[in-house]
Amino acid sequence: MLDKNFDPTAFESRLYETWEQAGAFAATPTRNARPFTIMIPPPNVTGSLHVGHALTMTLQDVLIRYQRMQGRDALWQPGTDHAGIATQLMVERELQREGTSRQEIGREAFLDRVWQWKAAQGGTITKQLRRLGASPDWSRERFTMDEGLSRAVRTIFVRLFNDGLIYRAKRLVNWDPEFASAISDLEVEMREVKGHLWHLRYPIEGSDLSIVVATTRPETMLGDTAVAVHPTDERFRDLIGKTIIQPITGRRIPIIADEYSDPEKGSGAVKITPAHDFNDFAVGQRHQLASPSIFDRAARVVLAEIRADAQPPDPDFFDSLEGLDRFAARAEIVAHLEAAGALVLVESHTHTVPHADRSNAVIEPLLTEQWFCNAEALAKPAIAAVEDGRVAFVPKSWENTYFAWMRNIEPWCISRQLWWGHRIPAWYGPDCTIFVAETEADAALQAEEHYGHPARLRQDDDVLDTWFSSALWPFSTLGWPDNTRDLTRYYPGDVLVTGFDIIFFWVARMIMMGLYVMGDVPFRTVLMNGLVRDERGQKMSKTKGNVVDPLALIEAYGADALRYTVTAQSGAGRNIKLGAGLVEANRSFITKIWNAARFCEMNQCRPDPAFNPAAATLPLSRWILDAANRTITEASEALDAYRLSDYALICYRFTWGDFCDWFLELAKPSLISAPGLVSVDRAGNTDDARELRAVTAHVLGILLRLLHPVIPFVTETLWDEFGYGAAGSLIRTPWPERSIVTDADAARAEVSWVIRAISEIRAVRNEMNVPAATRIPLLIRDASAETLARAQRWREEVARLARVSSLEPLHGEMPHGAAQAILDEATLILPLADIIDLAAERQRLANTRAKTASEAEKIARKLENQDFVSRAPEDIIAENRDRLDAAQAELARLDAALSRIA
C-alpha cells in the first residue's frame, strides 16, 4: 500500500542509483537505432549548481529522456569546463590566504595546486546534477583539459595557424589589470558610471593662445600625442596644424582635424592617447601618430616610453608619477593642473566604462603582443549555415542577434596571460622565430630545419581563452582528431540547449569551429532558454541575497517538483521567475499523481498485459482512452517542436482535469461498489468493473510514461510499485502510442453531456446556497429520448457527483419553488421548495438570459451585415447561424423557465 504522501527523499537517491548502475543513461552505439545527441554545456568544474543550471539541465533531460523512450540511441554527453579565469582565481585566493602567491610558488607548483583543487571540488556539480535527476551518459564524462581534449586543442591550433587563421600581433587589447591578462571583447562589460569631465587648458606653442580639451581620463595625458578637433568646427579652424605643449610632459604635439572629435561633446577638442583608448588608437593610425604606452601590466605609470620626448615644465612632478596607480596618478595630475590654473572646469558626467566581467576591474586598453584568431574568415560559413537553415534557432528571433554579431565580428584575442589552461603550442627560437607544433619535439624538428642545427626553444607562456576549447566540445568529446565510431555516429548533434547569454561566447564559436574542422554544423537546433530571475523578476545575485539554491528546493520539495516547475515556466527564450512558492505549488501536482495512483491501488486497478483498449466498450472507457490519445499526440508534438512548457501543461491538464477530476470520479461507483476483481457492479455486471479497472491501469500507465521525462522519480516509483515493468525500467520503456477507440465521437458526446449536467447542477446548487449535505431530486423536462436514456444510464454517477437523490423525467407541472438550468434541449429542474429564494432564482435566470440575449444580438447583427454574409467564408457564416439558433433556442427555454416561476 502506498503511503499517503509521496516522500521524494525516500525514493530519489535510491532510484537514481538503480538507473545509473543499470546503465540506463548509456548511449549504445552498437544498437541499430537512430542516434539523438545533446552536448551538455559543460559547467565550470569547480562550480556548483545554480538555478540557471537547474533550468537548462532539466530541459535537456526532458528531451533526452523523451527521445530515449522514442527508441532513439540517446547520447547526452556530459563533462565539465576548466574555466581558466574562474578556477585560477579561486586557487589564487586560497594561496593568498596562505600568505603566498602563484608567482612565489611558480608555475608548476601552482598547476599542481589547481589540479588538487579540481580533484577535491570537481565532483560537486556532477553530484548535484545527479540529485536533479539528470541522465547523461556518465561513463563518457569529459573534461576540457583531459588528455584527449587537450590534443584536439593543439591539433586545431596548429591547423588554424598553418591556414593563416591564427596569428600573433601587437594590437591594442582589453587588458584586465587585476588578472594581468588580456581578455576578449566579450568579456568586457560596459557599465554606466558617474564620473567627471575635466576641461583642461593646453597651451599653444609660440603664442598666448591655448585650447581647452575635455577628458574623462586625465591620467592618460602622459601618453598624448595629439589633440583632435572636428574639421568643420569653426571655433578651432585656425588652430589646426598648430603645436601644443603638453602641460605635464612638455611634449610637442599637433592639433589635428579628425571627425572622431564631436563638437557637441565637452569642449569640442579631445586629447588623443593612442596606446590607451580604442578610438584614439584609430585616430592615431589615421594620422601616423606615435603610440607610447604609459602603464605597465598592473596599470601603474611607466615613464620609459615617453621620457625621450618629454620636456616637462616641472620635472620633479613628472618623475614623481612613476609607479603610481592610474587612479592615484589621475588625482595627482588633476591637482597639479588645478594649482597651475590649467583646470578650467569640472563637470559631472555619466559615461560608460569598460569593466572586466570576471574581476570587475576597469579595463585598461593596452598595446601588447597577443595571439588572434581570424574570426571573420570562420564566421562566413557559420553565417551561411544559419541563413540556409542548417542550424535553426528556437525561437527564431535569436538568429538576428547571431547575425548582427557575426557580420561585424572582430578578431578574437585567444591568448591569456594565465597559467591554468591549454598552454599555447608555440615555441620561440633564440631570435624569436615562432615554431607552432603539436608537441615540443615537432617544434624542435622545425627549428632544426630552420636554423640548420638544433636550437634552444622556449614555449609561449600564455594559455588559450577557455572558450577556445569549449568551441571544440561537440567533436572533441567524441574522440576527434581520431576518426572514431562515436564521431561519425553522434556528430552532428541534434539540439543544443543553452542560455542566450553565451550565444557569442559559445554557440557561434561552436558553429564556426564545427564547420571549419568537421565540415558540418555541430547541431541542427539551438534551443534558447531564458535566464532565471527571482519571484519579482530581479536578477539573482549574491549581494542582493535573492539567490535561490536549487538544492535547497530539491531538499524541500523534491527534484520532480523543481523540474516540473522550471519546465512549465520555460516559455522558449523567455526569462523565468522562480521562487520557492511556485515550486511548492507544483509539488501538489506530484502529490496529486501519487494520490490518484493510491486510489487505483486501493481499487485493484492493476496493469493487465492482456488488456486491449480497442475492445473497450463502456463510453467512459472510450472517453478517457480518446482523451489519452489526444494527449499523447499533443504532448509528442509539443516535445518534437521543443515547446516544453506546453508539454508540461498538456500532461497536467490531462492528469488532473480529465483523469482525476472526471474519469476517476465517474468510475468510482463502479470501482468501489465492486471490490475485488471478480465481483458485481451496480448493474450486476462484472464486466463493467473489470473493464474500468483495466482501463484505469492502462491510462495511469500512459500518463506515467508521458510524464516521465519531466518528473522521472515519482513516475518511476509508481511504475515499479504497480509492476508495469521491472524495477527501474520506465526510463527505457517505449513512449506510449495512440490506441484504437471505437466510436470516440459517441463516447465524447455521452460523457460530455454527463459532465455538463453535473456542472450545471453544481453551479445552481452553489448559487442557490444549497448546503452540500442536502440531497435534492432531479427532474428533467423537454428531454429527448436519447437524453433521458443517457440520464438513466448515468443516474448513479450524477447522483453521487451532483448530490442528487433521485432522477426522474417531468411531464406535468413543475413543483412550486424549483431552480432550473437549461442543458441543450432539456431543462434540469431542482425542486427546492423550502430552501429556495424565489427572487434570487429569478435573478439568476434573468442574468443568464441577459448574457444569452446579448450574445444572440451580437450574432444577429453580424448576420444582418451584408458585407459579412457576402465576404466571410461559408463555414464561418454557418457557424454563426448555428450559434444564433442555439442562443435563440436557449432564450426560449429560459423564458419558459422564468414564466414557470413568475
Next chain:
RNA sequence: GGGCGCGUAGCUCAGCGGUAGAGCAUCGCCUUGACAUGGCGGGGGUCACAGGUUCAAUCCCUGUCGCGCCCA
C-alpha cells in the same frame, strides 16, 4: 544612437484574424470512503494608447507611451 523583445484577470503567463483562456491569488460552500499539498462554485479583462488594413483585429500594419535586454 542602432537593433530585438515585451505591455492580455490582483500576480505569472498562454492565445496571435472569426464565442477572451490557464495556473496562482481572492471570495463562498464542503472534512464525501485517493488527495484540505484536496473538492465544488463564483467574481474579476474597453487584451497599454491612437490611427489604419479587413466583412471581422487582442492578433496584421503605422505611430505614441511605458518596461526590459543586446550592440555602439
